[in-house]
Amino acid sequence: MxxxxxxxxxxxxxxxxxxxxxxxxxxxxxxxxxxxxxxxxxxxxxxxxxxxxxxxxxxxxxxxxxxxxxxxxxxxxxxxxxxxxxxxxxxxxxxxxxxxxxTDRPRARMRYGFVASYGQDKDVAGVVDLARRLHLDAVQLYDWAYRHADLLGGGPEYQDALGQTISLATVRRLAAALADAGSDALGYAAVYAVGRDEWASWAHRAMLRTDGEPWTLGDFLWLVDPAARDWQEHLVADLQGAVRELGLAGFHLDQYGFPRRAQLVDGTPVDLARSFRSFLEAVRAGLPEQRLVFNNVNDFPTWATADAPQDAVYIEVWPPHTTLASLAEVVTRARAAGAGRPVVIAAYQHVYSTAPAAQADQATALTMATLFSHGATQLLAGESGHVLVDPYYVRHHAAEPSTLAQLHRWYDFLAEHDELLLAPQAADVTGAWVGAYNEALDVTYPEAPTSSDAVAGTVWRRVVDVDGRLVIHLVNLVGQADTEWDAPHQPPGDPGAGVLRMRRAGSALPTVLVADPDGSGRLEPVPVVPDGEYAAAPLPPLATWQLVVVDLDGAR
CATH class of the missing domain: 2.60.40.10 (Immunoglobulins)
Known part of the structure; x- marks a missing residue:
């Protein structure tokens, strides 16, 4: 047979x-x-x-x-x-x-992915599988539209502004299939870009340079004032039409990071921070139920838009935000300004284009450890198994099996420990607990120092209070030559056997649970022994990142 x-x-x-x-x-x-x-x-x-x-x-x-x-x-x-x-x-x-x-608050978190192709034979099932596997509750449909200032004018099938073939039937299939899988399809839309064919209709809203020439992106887009009322009415109507015709759950609203200030045709000065906020308010008024995400390019202007009527604080980072510490600082500012909104960082791992997968995977692991431990997520993975290496998402990188396996483990870890990692009320209390003056709690290693800062050669140690629990993040920078997040990195070095020592809160011994995304992935107890007024707990070997949860009151 x-x-x-x-x-x-x-x-x-x-x-x-x-x-x-x-x-x-x-x-x-x-x-x-x-x-x-x-x-x-x-x-x-x-x-x-x-x-x-x-x-x-x-x-x-x-x-x-x-x-x-x-x-x-x-x-x-x-x-x-x-x-x-x-x-x-x-x-x-x-x-x-x-x-x-x-969750009964579906927009309280944002785990973000992407799609960047829409041919008739698109593997929609592969996209949905990745969204399910990585728990992506929103997927950006990048460059789906006919033109930046005419979203739906191309008919059922067309080539976009850069020559990519788009089938609107595929866009509909993606939106519907992602919705069935509990994920929101967000259509990409630039907030102030006008192409060559539409420019004549919008030249009166141009933003001008000092020489009187309009601001442009390359040689194919001209930039208009996003606060102009007629522009807002036009683009909001286009967005409303896309919701009706395609079933999109919302929009990713993009800008290019420039200009910060400009001048209009009539000589009126423009402060783009104010104009962007005005635009977001207009879009929210026209789309009160849709999920909206605005791109604060390189942290501009997060201070003005983080608490605007949108559903996340999204920041695309570029130099000088090149180190793990700078990522942490960006997230900390965003969380402070965002009034509880989820924080998403677009940190494109260009390193996959230049380094072996193992070294790039370690760079991504350190990036994820930094972002996840500070209460943010990363836009990186999408399509049916690709990662972003370029701001033009069409140039994405097909991930190696090792990369996909790592993303699977780490995104599972993020979802499983959601309440400890992404809680808006989480407070960094490192300076109140560690160090010689406090003598309340610390972690030591025989072969490497700990540090409250992201310093190569150390174990980066932070303490966060989450509803009375102390959550210790241990990020292993031992053996690394630098802390650049988008550079090749070596496997984590060995700092030796770690020990957590903490001052007891009473007669009961504290309880200590430890989890590692590259280990079992779940919180597991470690033994705790008394040491006078203190208690001590040996920690498992440290790979890239360890999550240590301490309940000083002991078993309840």
Whole structure:
């Protein structure tokens, strides 16, 4: 009897949606022939087990709001018995796992992806799979429109301003499929760009340089005042039409970072920080229900737009924001100005174009560790398995399997520990707890110093208060020559065996849980021993990033 030459599908777990409401069942698709049980953990605590046998969709039931890790524990004699045990396997041999996020505030977080091609044969299923796998609750549809100042004027199929073929049927399919997967499709739209064919109609709204020539982007876009009322009415009407015709959930509103100040045709000065805010207010008035995201290019003008009527604080970073410390500072400012809105950083990892994947993956790991530990997310992954290496998203980079596996682990980790990482109320309390004066809590290593700053050769140590818990972030910079986020990096060095020492709050011993995105991925307890007024806990070996959660009051 002939046998099929098609290999069986690799075992996999995939949530059916990027996010779930608290009143809807959480469904996980099982791919491949597996038998065992799915274990559901919340912040280290096992909260549910559900049996699984073979392919299909497993119903985990409803879950309270929060992030959850889901892991397969295989049957000892099942066909998947070699999938691995839970705690200490290397990442490539790790057990099947995924995560789910349950929330009744779908715009309180933003895990952002991208799409940049819209041919008739587009692999929409691949895009949706990546959104589900990485829990991307919003996907930017980059350069989908006919023209910057005429979004829908090209008919059902056309070439965009840079010659890429677009099928609006594909845009509709993407928007609908992403919506079914719990993700918002956001159409790209520039807030002040006019192409050659439309320029004659808008030259009266030009922003001028000192020599009287209009501001342009290259030789194909002219820039107009985004606060001009007739321009606002025109573009808002186009955006409304795109929602009606394509089912878009909202818009990514872009600018180019210049000019900061300009002059209009009639000599009136323009402050772009004010004009951008005026534009956002006009778009919100015209699209009260849609998800809106504005690009603060290189942190301009975050101070003026972070609390404008939009749904995230989004910043595309460029020099001088080149180090891990500068990323942290950008996020800290954005969180302070954003009135609780999620913070997303567009940090394009150009390093994938110039360095081996392993060195680029380590750069990305350090970038993610910095952003996630400071309460922000990164726009990096998209399409069906690509990463951004260029501001023109069409020039994206096909990710290696190692890169996709790393992103899977780290985005699962982000979703599972959502309440500890992205809570708006999280407060950096490092200076109030560590150091000789405080003598309250610290981590030491025998082979490397710790530092409250991102310094090469150290373990970058921060302490954050999240609803009374102390969350310690340990980012390993040992063995690195620099802290550039978009440069090749070596594997993390070994600082030796870490010890957490903390002053006790009373007679009870503190509890300490530790998690690592490249380890088991979930919070696990470590032993705590008394030492007079203090208590000490040995920490597991440090890879790139460790999350340490301390409850000084002990078990409750």
């Amino acid at each position: 002939p046998t099929s030459s098609v290999p069986p599908a690799a075992p996999d777990l995939l949530p059916t949606k990027a996010r779930y409401a608290a009143d809807e069942p959480v469904l996980v698709e099982v791919r491949g022939d597996v038998t065992g049980e799915l274990q559901v953990h919340h912040l280290g605590e096992l909260v549910r087990t559900v049996p699984v046998a073979g392919v299909g969709v497993v119903d985990l039931g409803t879950l309270p709001e929060g992030g959850y890790g889901v892991r397969l524990v295989p049957s000892s004699n099942g066909p998947d018995a070699s999938v691995g045990s839970d705690a200490t396997d290397a990442p490539e041999a790790a057990p099947l796992r995924t995560a789910v996020l349950v």
